Amino acid sequence: MKNYIYYQINKIYKWYILLIHNIIRLFYRNNNKDFQKIIALNRTSINNKKIFLTKQEYEKNTYGIPGHIFLKLDKPINKFPTYSDLFIFFTRYLKKDLNYLEIGVSVLKNYIQLADNLNNTTLTGYDINPLVPSSEELFNNTENINPELKNVHFGSNNLNNNKYIYFQGSVLDSTDADKFNSQIVNKKFNFIFSDALHEPDAVKSEYKNIIKNNLDTEFILYFDDLGFDGLEETIKDIYLDLKIDNHNLYYSTFYINGWIGQHEKLHKNGVISTVNLYEEIKKENIKLPVLRNFK
Numbered sequence: 464m465k466n467y468i469y470y471q472i473n474k475i476y477k478w479y480i481l482l483i484h485n486i487i488r489l490f491y492r493n494n495n496k497d498f499q500k501i502i503a504l505n506r507t508s509i510n511n512k513k514i515f516l517t518k519q520e521y522e523k524n525t526y527g528i529p530g531h532i533f534l535k536l537d538k539p540i541n542k543f544p545t546y547s548d549l550f551i552f553f554t555r556y557l558k559k560d561l562n563y564l565e566i567g568v569s570v571l572k573n574y575i576q577l578a579d580n581l582n583n584t585t586l587t588g589y590d591i592n593p594l595v596p597s598s599e600e601l602f603n604n605t606e607n608i609n610p611e612l613k614n615v616h617f618g619s620n621n622l623n624n625n626k627y628i629y630f631q632g633s634v635l636d637s638t639d640a641d642k643f644n645s646q647i648v649n650k651k652f653n654f655i656f657s658d659a660l661h662e663p664d665a666v667k668s669e670y671k672n673i674i675k676n677n678l679d680t681e682f683i684l685y686f687d688d689l690g691f692d693g694l695e696e697t698i699k700d701i702y703l704d705l706k707i708d709n710h711n712l713y714y715s716t717f718y719i720n721g722w723i724g725q726h727e728k729l730h731k732n733g734v735i736s737t738v739n740l741y742e743e744i745k746k747e748n749i750k751l752p753v754l755r756n757f758k
Contacts, residue, residue, distance in 0.1 A: 590632075
C-alpha cells in the first residue's frame with residue numbers, strides 16, 4: 464500500500480513539474496529566422512525516422528533509456544528548441560569544418576539530426592551499447608579504417624560530404640578509451656557533446672581519458688543534464704581546469720528541451736567554449752530560460 468501511495472504521489476509531482484515547465488516554455492518565443500529554419504529541418508528529420516527503437520528491441524536492450532522516456536521517444540515534438548537545434552546553430556561560430564564527438568549517443572536521435580542537416584562534417588559517436596538497428600544503414604562502409612577493430616562502424620554520405628563513425632566502448636573503461644584515442648581519433652574535435660552516464664565519476668573519467676587531450680584549439684564542449692547530483696560542480700571544475708591553459712574561455716548554463724521535447728521537463732545544460740556563446744545567444748535573440756554566464 465505504501466509503495467502504491469508513493470507511486471501516485473510521485474506521478475502527480477512529475478505531472479505538476481511538467482505543467483510548470485510547459486507554462487514557462489510559452490514565455491520564450493524564438494523569432495530568429497535562421498534558428499527557426501534549423502528547428503523545422505530537425506523536426507522533419509525525426510519525423511521521417513518515425514521509430515528509433517522498437518518495443519522488441521527495447522526489451523532486449525534499453526540503450527540507457529528509462530521506461531517513461533521510451534514511451535515518448537517517437538512522439539512528435541513542438542517548435543520549442545532542443546539542444547540538437549542549438550548544436551547546429553552553434554556550428555556557425557566554428558572556423559573549421561565540424562569534427563564532432565558525441566559521448567553517449569544511445570539510439571542516435573540527436574546524431575541523426577546533425578547527420579541530416581549539416582555538411583562537410585565528421586560525426587563520431589561513442590556509446591557502451593551496440594549500434595541500434597534503426598541506424599545501421601547510416602554506417603554503410605564495409606572498408607574499415609582498421610579491419611581488426613571490433614564494434615566499430617563507419618559510414619559516409621557523398622551528397623553532403625559527411626563521414627560517420629560509431630565506436631562501442633565504456634567511458635569508465637580506460638582500455639576502451641585508449642583504443643578510441645589510438646585507433647579512431649586522427650584529428651582533434653572542435654565540438655564534443657557529453658551525454659553518457661550522468662554521474663560525477665563518469666564525467667570525470669570521460670574528461671580525463673577522452674575529452675581533455677582531444678579538444679581542438681577552438682572548441683565547444685557541451686554537457687546535458689546538469690541537474691543530476693554533483694554534476695554541475697564537476698562541470699565547473701572541468702571549466703576551471705581547461706581555463707589554466709586557455710584564459711579566453713567561457714562557460715554558460717541555461718535550460719532547454721532534450722530529445723523528447725515538451726514531453727519531459729526542461730534540461731539544465733552547460734557549455735564551455737572558446738567562443739563567447741553567452742553573448743552570441745543574446746545578440747541573436749535566442750530565447751533560453753535562465754541563461755547565465757559563469758565567471
